[in-house]
Amino acid sequence: MILYFSATGNSKYCAEFLAKATSDNKIISLNDLIKNNVRVLDCEGEERLGIIAPTYDFDLAYTVADFLESLEIKNPGKEIYSYGIFTCGSNSGNTEGTLREILSRKGIRLNAAFTVIMPDNYVLMFKQKNPEAKNKMLDEADEKLKEISEIIAAKKDTPARKNKIPKILMWATKKFMIPSQKKVKGFSVNENCIGCGLCEKICPMNIIKLENNRPVWTHDNCACCLACLHRCPKQAINRGKSFKNGRYINPNVDF
Template sequence: MIIYFSATGNTKYCAEFISRRTNDPHTLSINDMMKDGVREIDCANQKRLGIFVPVYDWDMSYAVAEFLRGVTFRNVPNDCYIYGIFTCGSASGISCETLKSILAEKALNLSASFAVAMPDNYVLLFPQKSDDAKRAMLERADIELQEVVNDIEAGNHVFRRKGRNLPGFMMFIIRKFFIPSQRKVKGFTVNDSCIGCGLCAKSCPMNIIVMKDNRPSWTEDKCACCLACLHRCPKRAINRGKSAKNGRYLNPNVSL
């Protein structure tokens, strides 16, 4: 079984790739489970459980970490091979340690974890890479993913990361100040090109966007900062931070 969270498609692409190549057809979207308030996942007869999550702020997505903390994995076989896959622009940080500790609270062990570098979707501060650079990254990711398939099929207990970790005090500052500011929704703006299609509200895993008079309105400071609303808007009408000049990204090889 594979469960995955994805806002702009990279992690969904990895989930589909690994599902196909390891003959593991049972995939569930964490975005949908978050939206629907799912609290239990039945893992009966699953020889593997893959947990696929994007890296935010040198750690796994905090909203997905919260979801995983609150969910009960039922009927996990004793010999189930549980692995994490973290997609990132360049650095996976402490994602593996966080997933290990979430599973340990449930008396489950992480057997392996992998990091895959893919185009970075964080446009609030940084500009998008050129199209050629993004294409080259996606081609490299396929090679890395095949190596991951080989490790999974061999049942290897390996923990592969990307990039350097931040010093502890920097992680402290990120947790204490940066993440709470990311949860706030007051930075979102909507310009006049909005056509009222409602896709932003539909794609928000936290259910914090409602349509009012055919325009999106953010309701609670519970943002996952996944940027699904911003990148998936067909009119590029939503902005936050420096996104208006930094471009947009959607993985070209999956449907969202």
């Protein structure tokens, strides 16, 4: 079974790649589970449990971490092989450590963990790279995914990797960044909006509602996944200074 969370397609792409390479065709979107408030998952008879998610703020995306913490994973056999794959723009920080701890509280050992560097979707802070640079990153990610697939298919363990981000930076991020990311104050929509409703449909936190055919952000519980912003077909959604930084959707993924 492969669980993935993805806003702009990188982690979805990895999940689909792994599914093909390991013939594990049970792929479940955590975005859907979160959106629909599903809290129980049955792992009966599963050989492997893969969790594939983006890095936010040098850690496992906080919405994913909170959700996995509250998820009841039923019937994971003693022999289940579990792995994590963390996509990121440059540094996956403590994603592995956080997932290891969450799974261990559920009696599941994390056998293997991997980081895959892919184009960064954090346009609230960083400008998009040029198309050639992004294509090069995607090619390199494919090479990495081939290596990862072989390790996972053979159910090999990987050594635990230490987080090299300074503790003070981890602390400051949790204290200041996440609370501000959860707030919806900076969102806006411009006149290009056609009222298609996609943003409402794909928001995993159910905080976007269409009023008079325009999105309204109803409360401060944003996952900061930026799905609404990147995937709006008219690029009508803005948050802070993000307009000048471009938009991104993984070109090899169908949503």
